């Protein structure tokens with residue numbers, strides 16, 4: 683069994699896989715990681731391998747915890763990948779983005795694929811039908827936009843995300859929600875349309891913590907898969923076990 687750990691800027695996602703089958707997934711804060719890890723270990727004592735992907739500065743404590751219990755792979759610049767990476771600054775590329783593209787190459791090897799991860803940031807990652815990763819874009823996520831409006835103004839309040847957002851905001855709260863939620867939805871559709879103009883056949887995946895709220899609003903046809911990154915990390919782990 684494999685334990686998969688994805689440390690993002692907002693939360694830690696964990697999952698247990700038996701070969702390529704996802705058995706269970708979890709979300710935790712970084713502070714509660716040890717507690718969550720103990721629970722998982724008790725439920726799945728058969729875990730023998732683990733993989734860690736992180737976009738935060740220091741995960742040495744997490745690594746110590748993980749390597750005590752299972753053979754640990756830490757995703758880094760020298761990890762073997764199941765696709766060709768054409769990113770010009772691969773040293774600075776987010777490891778989460780490598781994992782997303784790995785999932786793409788497992789499930790859509792021969793397809794042009796745009797992966798949109800709506801997390802702390804919104805990342806766009808494009809893999810072509812020759813299984814080459816070309817790059818994409820980084821844009822502020824929903825919470826980040828809400829926080830930025832509050833932080834950089836004197837009068838705008840910090841608003842909680844709400845599903846019911848009118849196009850025409852009739853109050854400060856609704857204007858902020860309309861700007862952020864309708865703005866991001868329009869951004870996603872606009873970017874997808876531009877990729878479609880360049881690539882006639884294009885598959886689009888939407889993943890990340892804001893998948894649910896955004897998938898209802900995007901007009902283009904997309905596959906919503908909240909576990910895409912975890913599946914990619916599991917694939918990288920399986921791929922490296924056999925190298």
Ligand SMILES: Nc1ncnc2c1ncn2[C@@H]1O[C@H](COP(=O)(O)OP(=O)(O)O)[C@@H](O)[C@H]1O
Nearest residue numbers: 690691692693800801802823824825890891892
């Ligand atoms: N319980 C939660 N705590 C924090 N963010 C949440 C929660 N549920 C959904 N979200 C949404 O998830 C987004 C963060 O997504 P996530 O995939 O966890 O990010 P990251 O991979 O950067 O850690 C936020 O923009 C937020 O709107």
Ligand SMILES: CC(C)(COP(=O)(O)O)[C@@H](O)C(=O)NCCC(=O)O
Nearest residue numbers: 690691737774775776801802803820
């Ligand atoms: C863009 C990101 C901050 C996204 O992180 P997330 O929102 O998933 O927590 C992360 O992928 C990152 O730190 N990237 C480094 C720069 C790059 O990918 O080129």
